[in-house]
Amino acid sequence: MIQTERPPYDELEARYGAPLGVEDARARWGALVGDAMSGATTLITRERWEWAALVPLSEVSGMLSGLPVVSLSTARGKLGELVRQVAQPYDETPVLLTRHRTPVAALIAARRLLDRPGPRRPADPDALLQAGHTITLALDSWERVIATARDQDGNEIAVGSSGSAAGALRSLGYSDSAGWTTASGPG
Numbered sequence: 001m002i003q004t005e006r007p008p009y010d011e012l013e014a015r016y017g018a019p020l021g022v023e024d025a026r027a028r029w030g031a032l033v034g035d036a037m038s039g040a041t042t043l044i045t046r047e048r049w050e051w052a053a054l055v056p057l058s059e060v061s062g063m064l065s066g067l068p069v070v071s072l073s074t075a076r077g078k079l080g081e082l083v084r085q086v087a088q089p090y091d092e093t094p095v096l097l098t099r100h101r102t103p104v105a106a107l108i109a110a111r112r113l114l115d116r117p118g119p120r121r122p123a124d125p126d127a128l129l130q131a132g133h134t135i136t137l138a139l140d141s142w143e144r145v146i147a148t149a150r151d152q153d154g155n156e157i158a159v160g161s162s163g164s165a166a167g168a169l170r171s172l173g174y175s176d177s178a179g180w181t182t183a184s185g186p187g
Helices: 010-016 022-027 029-037 072-077 079-086 125-130 165-170
Strands: 042-046 050-055 069-071 095-099 102-109 120-122 134-139 145-150 156-162 173-175
Touching: 010 042, 010 050, 022 029, 022 042, 022 079, 029 042, 029 050, 029 072, 029 102, 042 079, 050 079, 069 072, 072 079, 072 095, 079 095, 079 102, 125 134, 125 145, 134 165, 145 165, 156 165, 156 173
Parallel strands: 069 095
Antiparallel strands: 042 050, 050 102, 095 102, 120 173, 134 145, 145 156
């Protein structure tokens, strides 16, 4: 049966703004990738039914090694195909976007964002440590530093990534529904 109803993406539009069509995203590709590297999420749609999200690497859960990799220049030219690829209903595999063989952002199925809490807010590493949480730093296979904050029970509460340890700590963030309080005020 042909799907005739629009997917329930109103919540995502309220959170991240209206989606861009593939051609509009191609025209603004450099700026969109820069925004993703700074932590922003952009929705991209193809033929109204296929929705993807251009996200920062910190939004890709799990290990990055083994995921499909596409250079930024190739991704721009094949953006429609990539949106279709990640929007497939039975494949949750993100596509890593690279600049000079280093991952800088990712394309994921927009529906993956439906189950996630709202946009991430910065987490203050000092406040997390003072509250009794731990922060670990690890180097992934792409030589990016991953900072992971965990509570006393070992539950992940914040994550960040960057090319340096200082950058990973600065990019630590948690969702609005996590309920944590930072040194700068209530969460």
